[in-house]
Amino acid sequence: MEGRASMTEDAMNWTVYLSGEIHTDWREEIARDAEALGLPVLFCAPVTDHAASDDCGVAILGPEPDKVWHDRKGALMNAIRTRTLLEKADVVVVRFGEKYRQWNAAFDAGYAAALGKPLIIVHGPEHAHPLKEVDAAALAVAERPGQVAAILDYVINGRLPG
Amino acid sequence: MEGRASMTEDAMNWTVYLSGEIHTDWREEIARDAEALGLPVLFCAPVTDHAASDDCGVAILGPEPDKVWHDRKGALMNAIRTRTLLEKADVVVVRFGEKYRQWNAAFDAGYAAALGKPLIIVHGPEHAHPLKEVDAAALAVAERPGQVAAILDYVINGRLPG
Amino acid sequence: MEGRASMTEDAMNWTVYLSGEIHTDWREEIARDAEALGLPVLFCAPVTDHAASDDCGVAILGPEPDKVWHDRKGALMNAIRTRTLLEKADVVVVRFGEKYRQWNAAFDAGYAAALGKPLIIVHGPEHAHPLKEVDAAALAVAERPGQVAAILDYVINGRLPG
Amino acid sequence: MEGRASMTEDAMNWTVYLSGEIHTDWREEIARDAEALGLPVLFCAPVTDHAASDDCGVAILGPEPDKVWHDRKGALMNAIRTRTLLEKADVVVVRFGEKYRQWNAAFDAGYAAALGKPLIIVHGPEHAHPLKEVDAAALAVAERPGQVAAILDYVINGRLPG
């Protein structure tokens, strides 16, 4: 019976923003897990095509001879997407990978924390010390992407694995 | 005629968060009453499986030998759910039962009050004095869960019982 | 084509809260006008059954011998509805009638103004001077309820009467 | 020792906005009482010279033949003062007197309530019923201005009269 009294598990979608490294397919892994569990989750993310993400500004708005402004135009354009989706998200997941500086992942974590978004941080144990301030702002710190759908399943359905 | 001028009673769902004790079936009682009255209400709640709620953190993120961190991991994970649902709620109901300290119920009431959520507090008369600060932040103080659906029916439909 | 690019007039509902006097049928007049114009408006309002509105608190939560607390219980319960709907509204209309003090109408106007809601005030010219502070917070001051649907038609569709 | 650890009573000023009727000297009465009690309170208020308040707009910005715009210019100019002081206030007192409609007093009460300001309402018992919604938003309802300084003395110093 539509629009009548019911418990929330059947009726609410969760929006989850997946921020962080773009060189492995961890987002797809989480989405597959979530689909297998039948979770009512809408995932969103930054543009994960590295080249497109770097060049979008100049591709649409015109070239820049100076790399700094080439980058700036792209970063600003990407911010239209990332800030909008971060603010719409119910939960923000930030993954730190093996490589690169990943300062924009930490920036997103800080941005989400200041907005009061529930944060899930994903990183290997080798990064625990340098990420301690980021982890301290999180409601869950996972080691592997494979734990994220289980967290969402518990948070949404109260269901534990196994 | 969809999307055309109409009065709100027929068209708006209310989201109601049910916080507080998890050892009796008061949530189901309210949901049954609301369903019998045909109320357009979506109820949400913390995870009410006590064991799952205590152990969710370590079950998903790995064991902790120290009980304090076992509890902390669980409480943080539960907060992903409770803070999200509290912030989405139109109305927050907090029930204080006979047993236990129920500090998290009072914590939720304070959290909801600071967010400006309309609060309905439910407790027996024997708790009136120690709950006076909590009651003073509420828009309704009921003695029994059986009064909650009647409040919602009035608030939504302007209909009084009997 | 659902979910594809389109102009807003066809796709967005407006929620309009109708605050103020409850002794004439001005709300129905506005709703009829809006329906005749096919406006995509969802109207909401306080409970307009005067007796129910006065007695709701004691009818559900138990009698009070002292009229002050009888009234307080009712006013608090009504606030669950009025504050929720005021905060959800896109536009707030407040009508001041011929009779009574109508302090709660002015209170609602102040409340809506502080929330930054677009305000439409409706009153006869004889009240212009004592309502000047309220009118100064409004985006439109109408003399008759009959002008309200025309304002909404213009605001939503850009269409002027006749 | 300046700037060293101390309890707050000695060190914090409270700002209290006195809204409402301007035909009796109730503000001076409260200020005298507060001075006699040595309260660290800074009182602020709307302009209470009725003629100046009505005519300020045209006196400074030029005359208006139409009374509605004469009033509008004045009400807007007064709002520069009243909104600024209301937002700076720690506590807002609103007094309703014997005469006039006093819609701007109720408007200020609603405005302050939406800002989350602690509200003290002052009115005689004969106005209790029509002011019930306003009183329900207050943290204290006094019958006489003479009670306001006692409330402030308790709130600031924890001191009860007598």
Next chain:
Amino acid sequence: MEGRASMTEDAMNWTVYLSGEIHTDWREEIARDAEALGLPVLFCAPVTDHAASDDCGVAILGPEPDKVWHDRKGALMNAIRTRTLLEKADVVVVRFGEKYRQWNAAFDAGYAAALGKPLIIVHGPEHAHPLKEVDAAALAVAERPGQVAAILDYVINGRLPG
């Protein structure tokens, strides 16, 4: 499978407010481009019928002999629409054209910036210097309306032109 896990591109509509000059058909151009690209965008805008926009206040609320108040009534009524839509928008586009002062376009840009809305500014290179403060608040500065749908396509779908 409705309400199940999925990536956002297929499931979220974007609302885009198109502010600025009303003498060319740039809004229709963007809407056509967006439709051709199949973008899930809902466009909204101020009333673009210049005469209606100027006269709406007096047409509905009664004539004013003084042009200043004629204009004021209209500007206030238009603000019901523009502020509501600006606040609902995910992205705000402001176009500055060849003619007129267009102070309301710059006002809208400032308003949107203070609300934290992602801003896209559109203007010819000849206005770059006087618009430098406005551009500095934007996430994209385009020279032609024809670039706007491409920006939205990238932001929503991660797709670059050509």
Next chain:
Amino acid sequence: MEGRASMTEDAMNWTVYLSGEIHTDWREEIARDAEALGLPVLFCAPVTDHAASDDCGVAILGPEPDKVWHDRKGALMNAIRTRTLLEKADVVVVRFGEKYRQWNAAFDAGYAAALGKPLIIVHGPEHAHPLKEVDAAALAVAERPGQVAAILDYVINGRLPG
């Protein structure tokens, strides 16, 4: 007696931001008037040295061959000052002069309006029509800078000229 009960006129400073054209000495005129009246006002303003304001970015952070980025660096640096002072201000005055487009003045007015700041707009009558949306967001519209100190004197002290 310091820190004891007193009325606000003697004890509160007002911060007033003066935005807008920088080619006449209207700010000094207002400051002189305010000083003559003994007003407790702290005025603040953007940097009014036109050349410094244009070149600050490159002067400190290094040259840019492209005028667009030269301007961007300067506009961003100026925004550190203007946004900080706008947000600290109790009242915002925006003056539109005879010359130039002055889009940043209108941008500041929109920014201040969205922050809920009381706005005073100053412009000659010849600009009334194109500035009608800006004026509609203001609490006072003056024709000459000479009226601004009189407005502040009334708002702060309740004193009318002459």
Next chain:
Amino acid sequence: MEGRASMTEDAMNWTVYLSGEIHTDWREEIARDAEALGLPVLFCAPVTDHAASDDCGVAILGPEPDKVWHDRKGALMNAIRTRTLLEKADVVVVRFGEKYRQWNAAFDAGYAAALGKPLIIVHGPEHAHPLKEVDAAALAVAERPGQVAAILDYVINGRLPG
């Protein structure tokens, strides 16, 4: 040199609200410790005279035969103080003692958490499990009041004990 460039330790006062049990002198202990350390802290607290706190409402506003309303009047009046000081505080400390339900302590903790205030919770290890949700919202969990001044000394001066 006053008002010239300096590091913050010498120049900023911290306001710390001490919420929770009122039957031991833990507040004085913290204040003495802070004074001994020369900390630039202003402590504030609820009224800690139990009888005054219970009876303030009826003592000033008149008696109530019904204990519920006697308590309500007092709790509302105390809220003028507690909410004002909580919102002014930089840091909120909440202590849970041996006795009583202390629901208002947990309520204050929830209120402070929703406002984003840094929370320090103080309780003995025997309460760790029932307070796990409260602790999870805290930035420090101490076992004894004697640790609080050390936390403040570190937070303010970067100085560790011993």
Next chain:
Amino acid sequence: MEGRASMTEDAMNWTVYLSGEIHTDWREEIARDAEALGLPVLFCAPVTDHAASDDCGVAILGPEPDKVWHDRKGALMNAIRTRTLLEKADVVVVRFGEKYRQWNAAFDAGYAAALGKPLIIVHGPEHAHPLKEVDAAALAVAERPGQVAAILDYVINGRLPG
């Protein structure tokens, strides 16, 4: 003449938070420069004693055998300081150095950006590409700490170097 009309340069202090690497004396360099320029700036910063910052949690609240919780306790305690000072700051400076991951610097930048704080980022040109998203959120990007005081001198006094 104290408290009388004056321009802001002489009367307002700016609070500037210096976030980022703690292995060189860049903060002292900026403070010295600011002092030499006589800037009315109050600088604040995280605790920069690396060992104290790592160990503060266990030093005060008791040891943890597991390094993860050792770090967590410290990071949470440091957050009492850093979040409070970040929120009080008028301007936030974040410096990225040569070494380490510096994720907490990027986290602070994101946190400050979401709060709407004016951001100044300092880093060498070799980090321009990986920091492009952070830089895009900034109002100034400097290469050397030596440029920061010059920015503040311009922002506060309108004075350019040399």
